[in-house]
Each structure stands twice: as C-alpha cells, then as structure tokens.
Amino acid sequence: MLTKDQVRHIAKLARLDLNETEIEKFTKQLSAILEHAEMLKEVNTEGVEPIAQITGLTNIQAGDEPRESTKSEALLECSPQPKKDGMIKVKNIF
C-alpha cells in the first residue's frame, strides 16, 4: 500500500504538478496495481539474467563521421519559449 505522501513524492520526482483529487485517485489505483503485481513473486528468477535487448543485438555503433545538419532552425522553431541568438531562453534554474 502506498501512502498519499509517497504519491506526492513520486509526483515531485516525475515533475508532475498533481492536484489533491489526482493524488487521492492515484494513491488508490497505484496501490491496487502494486498489489496485483505481487503475483510476480511466485516466479523463480534466481540466477536469471535480465533481458537487455530482445533480439540479441549488442554494441551497435554508428560511424563517427561528421554530417551536416539542415534541421537546426526548424527544430528551434518547435520551441514554445522565446529564442535569442539561435538559443532557447529559459527561466532561472536556481
């Protein structure tokens, strides 16, 4: 069972400004989901390597060759924030 304070803490970690109704609803629903997931304990996974890549690929690397990007302006245009000198202007971090 999760407490409301735990759910508030998760919301903070997830950068989600949830209201009290949502906190209450998610406390109940996430608790129910975690309870349902208890069944996973029945599966013996001792000594099992967790899956990293399902078709078995490892260390696929792209060639280290510089290429021209033609999209930088278009990508910058996607930003809803003010722009200055080819950069996005944001609020203070601290």
Add this chain to the structure above:
Amino acid sequence: MTIQEALEKLRSKELSVTELVQAYLKRIETLEPKLNAYLTITKDFALEKARELDKKGDFGAPLAGIPMNLKDVVCTQGIRTTACSKILENFVPPYDAVVWQRLKKADCVLLGKTGTDEFTMGSSNENSAFGPVRNPWNREYVPGGSSGGPAASVIADETIFSIGTDTGGSIRQPASLCSCVGLKVTYGRVSRWGVIPYASSLDTIGPLTKTVEDAAIVLSVIAGQSEEDSTTPAVPVPDYAKCLRKSLKGKTVGIPEEFFKKGVEPETEKAVRDGIEVLKKLGAKVEKLSMPLVKYSIPTYYFIAKSEASTNLARYDGIRFGHATDKPIEELEDLYAKSRAEGFGEEVKRAIMLGTYALSAGYYDAYYLKAAKVRALMKQEYEKAFQTCDALITPTSPFPAFGIGEKMDDPIAMYSADTLTTSINLAGVCAMSVPAGFSKNGLPIGMQIIGPQFGEEKVLHVGYAFEQATEWHKKRPKLN
C-alpha cells in the same frame, strides 16, 4: 477496396489516382461525423500527390497511388502530429519518420492521420484528448486501442490500409475488435525512427489491412534495417507476398492452453477453436502445449512499459517542443511540472507515476529488474514452443468490443484487455490478428497467429491459408 484491387484498377487505367483519392475523401467526409477515426485529413496534400502520379502515369512503385493513413504518432514533415495529446496539440514535425519515408517512396497517397489513445496508452481509444473513435460495427462500443483510428478507418473503408503501432497489443487488439488484419512485427523489423515512442524496448510498427495479402505487400515496403534506428538488424527482407500460396500440410500449429483460460469469453473461445479446426482440415498438425508464464504477462508488461514510458516522456518539458504553461512561474522546475500537468491526460500521468515509482531508488530491484528477469524466462518459453511449432494459435482479445465508458475507472480491468497480447511484445516475437467470427450481438472476434522472431513469413502463410478457407474477412459493417 484492397491494395490488390486498387492496383489493378490503377494500372489498367480503369481509375485515375485522383478519382480514387476523391472517392475516399468523400467517404471520409460522410462517415467521420459518426466514427471520429481521423484527427487530421490531408485533403490538399493527397490531391496534389494524386495529380502528380496521374501526370507521371508510372505505376511501377509497389504501392503507387494507394490511399492510406497513418496513426497520429508517425511524424510527418509539415503535417501536425499530436499522439492525441494536448501536450502536442500544435506540434508540426520538421522531419518524416522512416516508415513514412519508405511509404512515400513507394508512391502512397496520405489521406490523413488517425486516432489513438494518448501516446498509444490504452486499449479502448477513450484516452485520446480529442474524443474516442467509435467502433464501426456498433458505435456505442470502443474500437479497441490504441490503434483504434487505424482499425476503424480500415474496416469502414475510409482508407485502403493504415499504419499502426503495437507495444502491448495496440495493432492486434483493435484489429480484432474491428475485424481487420493487424500485423505486429518482430521487434526491430520496422524502423521506429520518427515515431513518437511509448516503451522503446517493446514498440513495433506495422500494417492494418483488409486482407493478409495486403499486410504482406505493405510489410515488404516498410521492413528492413535503417541506419537511424540501431535496433533494426540486417535480417534480409523477403517478398512477403510470395510466401503465401503454399499448402499447410506438414506445418505444425501449437495451441497454448493458458491462452484459453480465465477471463476468455466462451464465444471467443469457440470462434478460435473453430478456427483451429479449419487449419486442421487444411492439413496442419495441431499440438497442445503449455506456456505457464503467460499468466504473469500483465504485471511484467506494465512495469517494463510504464518505466520506459516515464523516461521517454521526460522530454516533454515545455521547452524544446510541445505545450508550455502560460501561468506565471518562479523557477524552471515549475515550468516542467505545470506544463506536464496541463498537457498530459490521466492514463499518461498514471503511467508516468507507476514508472517513476518502479525505477526509483529502493524499488528498482523489486519491480523493474524482477520484470526484466521474468521477461527473459518468457522469451525462453516462446523459443521452446517454436522448437516444435511453426506458429501458435490463440484468441487475440479475451472478449469482443466493450461499451464506451465501461472500463474507464478501473485500470486493472482495462489492462486485462491486453492479457493475450503483451507476452508477444515482451518476447519480441511477431503475431497477427485475423478476423475469425462474430459474437451473437454482432461484434467481431479475432484469432491471433504467433510466430518466432523474424518469422513473419510463417504467420502470413498460416493467416493467408485461413483467410482463403473462411469468409469472415469479407464481412463489412453497415454504416448508413
């Protein structure tokens, strides 16, 4: 109309591309008030491409002049792409997804972008920020999800085919609920580059069509390695349509009994067992087998999928693209938290919360890591099954379409719609849903054909043989 039928008419000049596209645009206009399958209709874009193709008069490309649509998570340069989320309501991508680049090169004509659950999270299409798509067989019922728009538009003939995405059943379940063919490919068979992600280790892209042959034709166009997506291996791409017309004699289909247990409605079970009898008559050998880990697929799936979703969705921060709050803010962190709270819908928030919890310090081993280990065992279980079987046969969904609103307030009941599909994504194998019958109140039932990794030919072969021997795929909803 199917791809084959349309190609014949276009190549013999019985129809021009413009005429064909206009007929589809007209049908979309008539049906959309009832179905809401399309988010964006790209009328001018489609007519321009049609005129260009008519002028060129060259129908050599594999899909030349074929009208189609894309689920609204496939990025299209200059055309709004929303993932059915408020956070991307006004997002216009500056590039094309690889899958769309390939279809464009094959001379497809884009009719528009179709509806999904927000960020593809859902099994009913009700999580769309722009209103649910309706099931063409009964408009009080859901079309399934998340590719509800693609499935509904295909069976209502508002398009010849559609491209959807499948992370835990999102192509197959709506295909089953709407009575079309839906192919979930092997992980990495189709490049994911430029498709808005849900869970990157599970996401796949594939066609929804009216026939198995059409699915094979589309797959040959979109499959194969792309340098933009490092998870696409250099496995050769055969001409998938060439592997269809073979006898089923000597082939073995496996029936994993766990897929017919708890929660599967009797009508669904009967339709699929009848389907197995059809395959038997066609010469296939039927073998019963047991896959006990399937019962753990839902919790395994949601820990992996929601954890990956929580990290994938961290990019929506109100800075680089998407919605930003216009409320006054003090610090950067407020901008993140407020923009995200305003832009994401409830199911997406629930996924982010669950994923963040499962990945947080102290819980990672118990949830994410445990699920990744169960996933390893599940992959082995499938590998074992395919040592003796060419394909496995199961129901696609435990039940036919349910009523709009019926499961909205109970996430666990909603997740149960994916009971029979998620283990396939977890194991990275391929599977297809084909029409296999109707419930007594006229709702479609789908049969799932599962194949090994990169075994799409086997799945298409069994599906085609089944389709040739049955009439289910010819049924169409009455829409007037």
